[in-house]
Amino acid sequence: MxxxxxxxxxxxxxxxxxxxxxxxxxxxxxxxxxxxxxxxHHKKKTTKPLTLTELKRHDTLAYSSIIYYAIKYGKIQRWQELSDFSLGWQVESYSSKSKYLVWPDQNIKDEAKQLAPNWFKLQGSTVTYHSFVVLSFQDDMTAKVSLTTIINRINREHAEAKVRQMPTRLTVIRHH
Structure with missing residues (x-):
């Protein structure tokens, strides 16, 4: 059992x-x-990095990149006059196609253009920033930087989306 x-x-x-x-x-x-x-999982919205080829193909994107760099990372204080992104910018180019005047406000009128503007010169892949020194008899303040440096800094700081939106607030006037 x-x-x-x-x-x-x-x-x-x-x-x-x-x-x-x-x-x-x-x-x-x-x-x-x-x-x-x-x-x-929410997909992180990524923006395509800026490239030198793209800037050479699209003038307004190149101007936007140059202006953005001057405002955010440039050493010339007077370029801060252009920092109101809601107003936009007006760029005037002359027949030489290498000198570009930059005015704050994409709709600025000639009568409001009293003070010498900030401007840049574009030669090959080199940008030279210029700024008139107010109340001074000195030469313009200048700074040189390559387009590659501008592109790398914008991409590294993840600002390419902001730069890609800028051409909508950019007016380009070409003088011949």
Whole structure:
């Protein structure tokens, strides 16, 4: 009788383990996903980096990059006069196509252009920033930088989206 009880309790124990194991495996494989698994991943909105080729193809994007760099990273204080992004900018180019006057406000009228503007010269891939020194008899303040440096800084600071929006507030007037 002891053998029967021992054998019977072994079978019962084995049955419980099998049923318990089967039940545990079923629960883990058919259970609902946890909140951690269901989290939605929002795609990070990325903007295509600026390139030298792109700036050479699109004048307004090049002017925007040059202006943005002068306002945000330039060393010439007077370029800060152009920092109101809501007003935009007016760029005047002359037949030489290398000198560009930059005025604050894309809709500025001739009668408002009393003070000498900031301007830049573009020769190849080199930008030379100029600024008239107010109430001084000194030469213009100048700073040189390459377009590659401008592009790299804008891309590194993740400002390419801001620069790509600037041409909508940029008016270009070409004089021949």
């Amino acid at each position: 002891k053998k029967f009880l021992l054998w019977g309790s072994g079978v019962v124990l084995l049955t419980i383990c099998l049923i318990g194991g089967w039940s545990f495996r079923t629960k883990t494989t058919t259970s609902q996903p946890t909140a951690a698994k269901v989290q939605t």
